[in-house]
Structure formats: structure tokens, C-alpha cells
Amino acid sequence: MLSFEKLLSKEPKEIKNGIYYFDSHNHGDCFDKEDALEWDNGRLKSSWKNSKFLDTPVTAKLIDTIIAKQDAIIDLACGPGMGLIPSIKQLAPALPCTATDANAMVLEHWKSWLDINQPSSGIGFAQFSILDMPFHDNSIPAFTSYIGLSSTRGGQADYDAAVKEVYRCLAPGGYLYTIESEWMDIPSILQVFKKMNWQPWNIFTEKQTSWHDCFLTAGFEIVSEAVSDCRYFTADDNELGEASCKLQIPVGVKETAFVLRKK
Numbered sequence: 001m002l003s004f005e006k007l008l009s010k011e012p013k014e015i016k017n018g019i020y021y022f023d024s025h026n027h028g029d030c031f032d033k034e035d036a037l038e039w040d041n042g043r044l045k046s047s048w049k050n051s052k053f054l055d056t057p058v059t060a061k062l063i064d065t066i067i068a069k070q071d072a073i074i075d076l077a078c079g080p081g082m083g084l085i086p087s088i089k090q091l092a093p094a095l096p097c098t099a100t101d102a103n104a105m106v107l108e109h110w111k112s113w114l115d116i117n118q119p120s121s122g123i124g125f126a127q128f129s130i131l132d133m134p135f136h137d138n139s140i141p142a143f144t145s146y147i148g149l150s151s152t153r154g155g156q157a158d159y160d161a162a163v164k165e166v167y168r169c170l171a172p173g174g175y176l177y178t179i180e181s182e183w184m185d186i187p188s189i190l191q192v193f194k195k196m197n198w199q200p201w202n203i204f205t206e207k208q209t210s211w212h213d214c215f216l217t218a219g220f221e222i223v224s225e226a227v228s229d230c231r232y233f234t235a236d237d238n239e240l241g242e243a244s245c246k247l248q249i250p251v252g253v254k255e256t257a258f259v260l261r262k263k
Helices: 033-049 057-069 085-091 104-117 155-169 186-195 211-218 239-247
Strands: 014-016 019-021 073-076 097-101 123-127 140-146 170-183 220-232 252-262
Touching: 019 104, 033 085, 033 104, 057 085, 057 140, 057 170, 057 220, 057 252, 073 085, 085 097, 097 104, 104 123, 140 155, 155 170, 155 211, 170 220, 186 239, 211 220, 211 252
Parallel strands: 019 123, 073 097, 073 140, 097 123, 140 170
Antiparallel strands: 014 019, 170 252, 220 252
């Protein structure tokens, strides 16, 4: 693992069972006991063995690039899927990785599962928000993430703040390897809300900035960029998907894989 303590600009509030805790343990997604039961009853095992990113050409190339270029990585907002770490570990088991998330529960369950099932995984754990990371300026060689920036909850302001925070922490010449999602057709989505007589979600009433433009504005060099997946919501997704199917107005999201370099 990275010499984690040397990278820190502030002390953790506590270190317990190998997990570094830096702020409120309940930041980020609001998980509950039912979520934890699902994780323990198979989701963590499934996520650990998931080959989705290795079977998709764009993301397989991203994983190969990370392994070829980096000696260690810190994965941001890893969630119950643990971001890109399982894919990296399938090809490079010895590569040191640190899993991070704002919510402590997911990290604690991952730590417990790995201690039993993969005791030599070489994964460290740290709890903090991507909007307020505990690292020195210009200190981190590489971050990875899968929907970590997209998962912030404050709309465009949080997206911009998260990208700015990642840029602050990266060393000059450091890399962000990330897969982020964005809506494909905002006018169609607004049409669904209008026809259903719903108030549009705040994210759809804001001025939209693509991840491409957001990264450029923050100062990143875009080394590579490629759409890795796109799909349309179904009635099983949520009420927006159910309404879009009923009205036959497609609501789509796309995921784009980026390799970004701090200038």
C-alpha cells in the first residue's frame, strides 16, 4: 500500500480495525441494514469476481493502462462494487490499492468480507468525502473511480467541487482514471416530467456541463476518452424509467472512460 500516513494533511479521527476514519461516518449514500444484508449474502462476492470491465474493450484498455503505469492507486467513492479495484486485482493481485468512500458502512463490510475470503488482498481502507480529501496538495500519483464523481449529490456544483478537489490532491503529472455517467438527452427527460405533471429534479433544471468540459475547466489534460456503455432506463429502474416506458420517450445515460493527467 502507499505510505498512506505520509500523504495525509490531517490526522484521522480514529483508526479502527485497519480503517482510517476522517469525518462523519454517515456521509455519502444512505445505506441501511437491508443493504448490508444484501452485500453479505452475495453482492460483495459477486462484485469481487465481476469481469464486466475486463470483458468490455474500452474499460479493459483502461484497466490495462492503470496496471501498466501505476505502482499503487486510491479508488474514490468505491461503494459496494469497490470501484475499479476488483478488476485491477484480477489481473494484478499484488498491486497495492486503497478503497475509499464517504460512508463507513460499506468499507466496514468490505473489510470484514476480505479478511475472511481474501486475507492477502493488500487493500487499505479510508473513510472520507471526495469533496474534502485528507491529502496534501500535489501528493497523489493516481486516483481511480467508477461513477465516484457522478455519485455526489449536489448537482453541478458538487461535480465541479469534486473535480477541483481531485486536481488539488494529484501530483503534477498524476493521473485520474475514471468512468463517469451523464444523461444523454435532457430535453426528452424534461418532456417526460412535463407530461407526467412532475416537478423536474434539480439536476435537470441546471445548466448541464459535460464531464469532458468539466475536466478541461479544472485544468486536466484529457489523454483519452471513450464511451464505454450506454443504456436506456427500464420500468424496473425507478419511477422515471417507468414513466419513460409508459410514454415511450427514451431516457438514456452513458458512461465514458477517461484517462486524465494533471498538467
